[in-house]
Amino acid sequence: MTETFLSVRDLKVSYRVGRGSLDAVDGVSFDVPRGSIVGLVGESGCGKTTVARALTRVMADNAFISGGRMLFDGRDLAALSERDMNALRWREIAFIPQSAMNSLDPVYTVEYQLNEVLRLRGGLGRAQARKRCEELFEMVGIEVGRLRDYPHQFSGGMRQRVAIALALALNPKLVIADEPVTALDVIVQRQILDQLRDLQRQLGISVILVTHDISVVAYICDRTVVMYAGHVAEQGTMEATLTQPSHPYSMGLRNAFPDLQGAASGVLTPIEGAPPSLADPPPGCRFAPRCPFSIEVCASVTPPQVEVEPGHFAACHRAGEAPALRERARHVSTWMAEA
Amino acid sequence: MSHLKAAASRTLQLALVLWAVVTILFLMFRLMPGNPLAAYIDPTFTVEQQEALMAQFGLDRPLWEQYFIYLGNLLQGELGQSFRYREPVAERILALLPNTLVLTFSSLIIAYAFGILAGAYLAWRRGSAVEQAAIPLVLTTRAMPEFWLGMVLLAIFSFWLGWFPAGGTRSAGAEFDSLFALYTSGEFLTYLALPALTLAIYSQGLPLLLMRSNMLDVMKEDFVTMARIKGLSNWTVVVRHAARNALLPVMTSFAIAVGYQLQGNVVVESVFSWPGLGRELVNAVSASDYPLAQGAFLMIALVVILMNLVADMLYTLLDPRVGHA
Numbered sequence: 001m002t003e004t005f006l007s008v009r010d011l012k013v014s015y016r017v018g019r020g021s022l023d024a025v026d027g028v029s030f031d032v033p034r035g036s037i038v039g040l041v042g043e044s045g046c047g048k049t050t051v052a053r054a055l056t057r058v059m060a061d062n063a064f065i066s067g068g069r070m071l072f073d074g075r076d077l078a079a080l081s082e083r084d085m086n087a088l089r090w091r092e093i094a095f096i097p098q099s100a101m102n103s104l105d106p107v108y109t110v111e112y113q114l115n116e117v118l119r120l121r122g123g124l125g126r127a128q129a130r131k132r133c134e135e136l137f138e139m140v141g142i143e144v145g146r147l148r149d150y151p152h153q154f155s156g157g158m159r160q161r162v163a164i165a166l167a168l169a170l171n172p173k174l175v176i177a178d179e180p181v182t183a184l185d186v187i188v189q190r191q192i193l194d195q196l197r198d199l200q201r202q203l204g205i206s207v208i209l210v211t212h213d214i215s216v217v218a219y220i221c222d223r224t225v226v227m228y229a230g231h232v233a234e235q236g237t238m239e240a241t242l243t244q245p246s247h248p249y250s251m252g253l254r255n256a257f258p259d260l261q262g263a264a265s266g267v268l269t270p271i272e273g274a275p276p277s278l279a280d281p282p283p284g285c286r287f288a289p290r291c292p293f294s295i296e297v298c299a300s301v302t303p304p305q306v307e308v309e310p311g312h313f314a315a316c317h318r319a320g321e322a323p324a325l326r327e328r329a330r331h332v333s334t335w336m337a338e339a
Numbered sequence: 340m341s342h343l344k345a346a347a348s349r350t351l352q353l354a355l356v357l358w359a360v361v362t363i364l365f366l367m368f369r370l371m372p373g374n375p376l377a378a379y380i381d382p383t384f385t386v387e388q389q390e391a392l393m394a395q396f397g398l399d400r401p402l403w404e405q406y407f408i409y410l411g412n413l414l415q416g417e418l419g420q421s422f423r424y425r426e427p428v429a430e431r432i433l434a435l436l437p438n439t440l441v442l443t444f445s446s447l448i449i450a451y452a453f454g455i456l457a458g459a460y461l462a463w464r465r466g467s468a469v470e471q472a473a474i475p476l477v478l479t480t481r482a483m484p485e486f487w488l489g490m491v492l493l494a495i496f497s498f499w500l501g502w503f504p505a506g507g508t509r510s511a512g513a514e515f516d517s518l519f520a521l522y523t524s525g526e527f528l529t530y531l532a533l534p535a536l537t538l539a540i541y542s543q544g545l546p547l548l549l550m551r552s553n554m555l556d557v558m559k560e561d562f563v564t565m566a567r568i569k570g571l572s573n574w575t576v577v578v579r580h581a582a583r584n585a586l587l588p589v590m591t592s593f594a595i596a597v598g599y600q601l602q603g604n605v606v607v608e609s610v611f612s613w614p615g616l617g618r619e620l621v622n623a624v625s626a627s628d629y630p631l632a633q634g635a636f637l638m639i640a641l642v643v644i645l646m647n648l649v650a651d652m653l654y655t656l657l658d659p660r661v662g663h664a
């Protein structure tokens with residue numbers, strides 16, 4: 001396997017709410033090999049954005065990292081001083097947000113906003129910055145003439161390209177993309193993902209792609225990290241996790257999404273029920289209340305990470321029976337019987 | 340194209356508003372009980388003389404005819420004769436307008452400069468002790484009556500400390516070649532200081548609170564978070580992004596505030612014997628000098644309407660989204 005350059009270990013991120021706090025991310029570990037795209041996937045509220053933002057250390061006012069490490073090229077991001085962390089921001093770790101509309105400042109031209117990072121963060125001179133702006137626009141396939149336009153003058157897909165150009169401005173090593181195509185229609189989604197993948201390969205950067213859409217993972221990712229209620233349920237190569245899912249939640253997730261390629265993969269079956277409250281998570285396996293395969297031990301003992309194949313982990317008491325469970329999970333009735 | 344259309348419809352709107360104001364003013368002064376010429380007519384006048392006067396002012400004609408004569412006159416900038424001063428209203432008003440505008444703009448510029456900076460600062464220091472002490476203080480200044488504030492400042496800085504003159508725009512006997520020479524003289528500033536300060540203290544609350552609440556909203560926007568993720572300095576994030584965006588509605592409110600201020604001026608101009616439009620309006624009304632009162636009203640309305648137009652234009656200028664979409 002290729003060299004790991006980001007290694008998240010037992011990451012715990014909490015939000016202060018009222019008097020207490022809620023652990024939105026509770027002991028998450030995963031690796032990002034250099035030059036790969038890792039998909040962070042899971043239902044709304046499972047903590048994907050919280051992980052993504054923890055990596056930038058720009059979090060909500062009431063959020064704090066309450067444990068764990070984030071080893072980035074040998075340095076622990078969780079332990080860096082604010083000053084050292086800020087030195088890494090955008091130069092080494094860039095971010096592509098879900099809605100480029102809201103994340104571009106409406107009163108400045110796109111060129112101004114590119115220049116801002118190029119000059120203030122990249123230390124480029126006026127002429128160099130100008131050249132780089134044009135280069136970046138060419139890279140993401142937008143006419144250079146549109147640099148002087150304001151964000152609202154671009155279409156949704158174009159804006160997302162602008163966001164990619166911005167992210168790549170300073171040649172970062174890691175790009176974190178939080179639902180970068182969720183707001184777009186499927187055709188544009190595919191174009192943007194193609195572009196992201198091409199640029200990622202060409203520039204050799206690593207990408208963490210946050211999405212709730214398993215088909216986006218299937219389309220572009222090398223590895224998958226499946227999250228459920230603040231935990232990692234399963235992780236491994238994209239092929240392994242999608243063709244041989246070993247955690248019942250991933251098996252269900254696969255049934256719940258259409259294919260981005262357009263091929264209908266049978267009936268779509270949503271997983272019944274809702275994730276547990278993070279303020280008061282159930283003991284044992286957090287998926288147990290919705291799991292069609294839960295057994296007695298599931299409700300009381302937190303399942304360990306089981307290595308079902310080299311590099312492929314599932315946090316499930318029954319991971320050893322995965323092939324048999326997979327067979328049962330194919331049937332719609334398995335999921336209907338629950339709930 | 341849509342740009343032109345918008346401008347045209349806006350102008351038409353303003354013309355309609357102006358026409359409505361003019362008509363209301365006409366009706367207000369015509370339909371008031373009592374003889375409008377009462378203040379003008381000497382009790383010793385004979386009935387014939389009175390009637391001759393009525394005819395001279397056109398008051399013997401039917402109302403609708405008077406209305407059209409009035410509109411026609413207005414279009415030519417003819418506002419009639421002041422009863423009290425026996426001189427053209429237009430001249431009188433144009434002589435006083437600059438004093439009022441200087442007072443209004445200088446006080447508002449101070450109020451807005453201070454309010455914007457302080458509001459942005461308080462938003463940035465949200466939750467701090469400074470903020471907790473400042474907000475009630477600002478609310479108090481908003482609640483203080485202008486005349487009371489004016490009197491207090493007068494008592495302290497003029498009567499007690501003797502730093503500033505008590506009223507007027509110049510010392511007795513001082514002559515200036517032009518208004519420009521007056522307004523740029525150091526002496527004028529000492530006269531301007533207290534009334535402008537009173538109005539500024541009275542007005543700074545609005546921009547301050549508006550700026551603060553806008554800032555708090557804008558700070559929650561994604562683009563501010565993104566600016567932080569980009570590692571931009573605190574100054575860049577707060578000033579160039581948050582404050583710049585929060586400023587839009589505040590700048591527009593400036594133009595609108597000019598209109599409000601003209602009404603507020605009435606009190607302050609009276610307290611400080613400032614020879615402006617507001618004080619003149621009060622005097623004219625109490626002396627039943629209808630042409631002058633009408634003219635003063637009209638001028639104030641005109642400024643208010645114009646400032647609304649300026650507010651619109653400011654928005655188009657400051658917000659690239661307006662007019663492009």
Ligand SMILES: Nc1ncnc2c1ncn2[C@@H]1O[C@H](COP(=O)(O)OP(=O)(O)OP(=O)(O)O)[C@@H](O)[C@H]1O
Nearest residue numbers: 015024043044045046047048049050051060212278
């Ligand atoms: N500022 C906050 N204060 C308190 N709780 C929060 C805050 N932000 C997020 N949460 C909670 O933390 C959990 C994880 O949120 P997060 O935004 O990371 O989820 P997500 O996986 O990105 O979901 P989505 O797909 O909806 O974006 C959710 O239960 C959410 O309600």
Ligand code: SF4
Nearest residue numbers: 285288291298316317
């Ligand atoms: S541990 Fe039990 S409840 Fe949890 S996913 Fe595995 S089988 Fe289901």
Ligand SMILES: [Mg+2]
Nearest residue numbers: 048049050178
């Ligand atoms: Mg999210």
